[in-house]
Amino acid sequence: MEGETATTGEIGTGVLRVGSRDSKLALIQTQLVIDKLQQTYPKLTIKLETMKTIGDKIQDVAMSKIGDKGLFTKELEIALASNAVDLVVHSLKDMPTLLPDNMMLAAITAREDPRDAVVMAPRHADKRKLADLPPNSTVGTGSVRRVAQLQRQYPLLKFKDIRGNLTTRLNKLDAEDSPYDAIVLAYAGLYRQGLEARIVEKLDAVLPAVGQGAMGVEVRCDDQRTLALVSCVNDTAARLECLAERQLMRALEGGCSVPIGVKSRWEGSQLYLHGIVAAPGGEQAVEAETSGCVDGQNSEQDAVALGARLAQLMRDRGADEILNSISS
Numbered sequence: 001m002e003g004e005t006a007t008t009g010e011i012g013t014g015v016l017r018v019g020s021r022d023s024k025l026a027l028i029q030t031q032l033v034i035d036k037l038q039q040t041y042p043k044l045t046i047k048l049e050t051m052k053t054i055g056d057k058i059q060d061v062a063m064s065k066i067g068d069k070g071l072f073t074k075e076l077e078i079a080l081a082s083n084a085v086d087l088v089v090h091s092l093k094d095m096p097t098l099l100p101d102n103m104m105l106a107a108i109t110a111r112e113d114p115r116d117a118v119v120m121a122p123r124h125a126d127k128r129k130l131a132d133l134p135p136n137s138t139v140g141t142g143s144v145r146r147v148a149q150l151q152r153q154y155p156l157l158k159f160k161d162i163r164g165n166l167t168t169r170l171n172k173l174d175a176e177d178s179p180y181d182a183i184v185l186a187y188a189g190l191y192r193q194g195l196e197a198r199i200v201e202k203l204d205a206v207l208p209a210v211g212q213g214a215m216g217v218e219v220r221c222d223d224q225r226t227l228a229l230v231s232c233v234n235d236t237a238a239r240l241e242c243l244a245e246r247q248l249m250r251a252l253e254g255g256c257s258v259p260i261g262v263k264s265r266w267e268g269s270q271l272y273l274h275g276i277v278a279a280p281g282g283e284q285a286v287e288a289e290t291s292g293c294v295d296g297q298n299s300e301q302d303a304v305a306l307g308a309r310l311a312q313l314m315r316d317r318g319a320d321e322i323l324n325s326i327s328s
Helices: 002-011 024-040 074-081 144-153 166-174 187-192 224-233 236-252 299-316 319-327
Strands: 015-021 045-051 087-091 103-108 116-120 138-140 158-160 182-186 199-203 215-220 260-267 270-278 285-293
Touching (some): 015 074, 024 087, 024 187, 024 215, 024 224, 045 074, 074 103, 074 215, 103 224, 103 236, 116 187, 138 166, 144 158, 144 285, 182 187, 187 199, 236 270, 270 319
Parallel strands (some): 015 045, 015 087, 138 158, 138 182
Antiparallel strands (some): 260 270
């Protein structure tokens, strides 16, 4: 115990510089990480550095058309590489599966409910789910993944791209002349901003984005001090789920603009993964599920192997045909 206390004392002093996007939600999420670090290391001085990313700056183009997998991470990683910050906090679903050289996903936080949620326009205050909307109603979402799955489940609804941060999207929905009857967002973002009361439905049948609901902490591989510091932020169950999900995406060569959805669940030490790849219009889809024991000394390798196995199952069922048609 004395050795552990001494080690904690050595790394738990001085300054730690944390990088974050400057959006309201990003700052709330980054603060959750900072609070955990400050609680564990009360003598640590933490300085927050904020910046805008490409995804924050380009608000009038659908994300799927910008064509950059690092839309919300690139500027943060440049700051990390140049030693301007010691770590950066991302929404894990925004992180590419391949990171720059000398950077690693050092910690994954406890995961909020990863499901997508429905918010209705004020004129539909009496509606409690998407199925209650009349035919040809317009649902806003910036996600190809959501549209691909929702088109299959709600063929009588229309889907229209919507960009902007969460506050901007809600303002667009609530405007008197809004073209949207409802919008679909990640539950976690609404909850973390205290907007849970706006949610009318959580979408159990729509498989979430890879890593949705968790935050990822990225550090330089050679920065042993910061690696040690952020270990207190890591949640084992969430990390194993997300490592499996990220391997699924990596193996299928998908990015945030590719309609890959995945849902994880645990039964004891058994991790179940259910994945879907759907054509953007919902006309084709491939689904598969697999499971495996993810426990013990090799748990991270087991989780990665599980994600790779699910990817191969989906390939065997024709996932590549859908993904190739999207990228061509």
